Amino acid sequence: MPGKYTVTYFPVRGRCEALRMLLADQGQEWTEDVMTREIWQKGDIKKSCVFGQLPRFQDGDFMLYQSNAILRHLARNHGLYGQDAREAALLDMVNDGVEDLRVKYYRLIYQNYEDGKAAYVEALPGELRPFENLLAQNNGGKAFIVGKQISFVDYNLLDVLHVHLVLAPDCLASLPFLAGYVQRLNARPLLKAFLESDAHKKRPINGNGKQ
Numbered sequence: 001m002p003g004k005y006t007v008t009y010f011p012v013r014g015r016c017e018a019l020r021m022l023l024a025d026q027g028q029e030w031t032e033d034v035m036t037r038e039i040w041q042k043g044d045i046k047k048s049c050v051f052g053q054l055p056r057f058q059d060g061d062f063m064l065y066q067s068n069a070i071l072r073h074l075a076r077n078h079g080l081y082g083q084d085a086r087e088a089a090l091l092d093m094v095n096d097g098v099e100d101l102r103v104k105y106y107r108l109i110y111q112n113y114e115d116g117k118a119a120y121v122e123a124l125p126g127e128l129r130p131f132e133n134l135l136a137q138n139n140g141g142k143a144f145i146v147g148k149q150i151s152f153v154d155y156n157l158l159d160v161l162h163v164h165l166v167l168a169p170d171c172l173a174s175l176p177f178l179a180g181y182v183q184r185l186n187a188r189p190l191l192k193a194f195l196e197s198d199a200h201k202k203r204p205i206n207g208n209g210k211q
């Protein structure tokens with residue numbers, strides 16, 4: 001049984017919105033422990049974090065760092081890690097692909113937004129194409145990214161698609177399976193309620209105001 005969940009993070013969507021979507025869609029409650037820049041800059045909490053960074057996640061007295069490890073822990077707690085070892089391996093593969101894209105996105109947002117945005121947006125459909133192909137191969141593109149049930153990777157991929165749809169609203173124009181996937185997942189009742197909540201809508205996407 002999972003203990004009480006607490007998410008410690010800066011007041012942004014960033015690397016936590018995927019796990020928040022997972023929790024909301026799975027009907028879980030959690031506490032937000034919001035880290036201000038002022039407190040973080042004092043340095044004591046940073047020193048206490050395993051890798052000197054947030055998010056930190058608490059499941060009762062169990063403490064975890066690294067956003068993808070947190071997603072996987074929640075996947076194991078809530079049956080979101082595929083139906084067998086092969087599905088789990090495929091989920092790991094796709095999640096690594098999501099992480100690669102997320103890292104490119106953060107590099108753009110935090111290091112090269114003004115100069116790099118146009119080229120990034122132009123290349124984006126090509127970056128998203130592998131996910132379109134994976135969807136097309138699974139149940140005619142009408143299911144989840146892997147297998148017949150939702151997984152932690154669906155929440156992570158959905159978050160990365162959400163932030164890219166803000167950056168480049170037409171980025172799915174040539175990717176119909178991904179466009180349908182976003183609509184389908186967004187319409188899941190508990191997820192829809194979360195996406196329409198102030199907690200989600202008012203939370204900045206990134207920490208520097210760029211999006």
Ligand SMILES: N[C@@H](CCC(=O)N[C@@H](CS)C(=O)NCC(=O)O)C(=O)O
Pocket residue numbers: 014015046052053054055065066067068
């Ligand atoms: N690989 C880590 C990256 C964590 C990370 O980059 N955290 C940033 C915020 S998103 C942070 O703590 N920045 C403050 C600092 O490094 O002092 C994860 O996925 O959790």
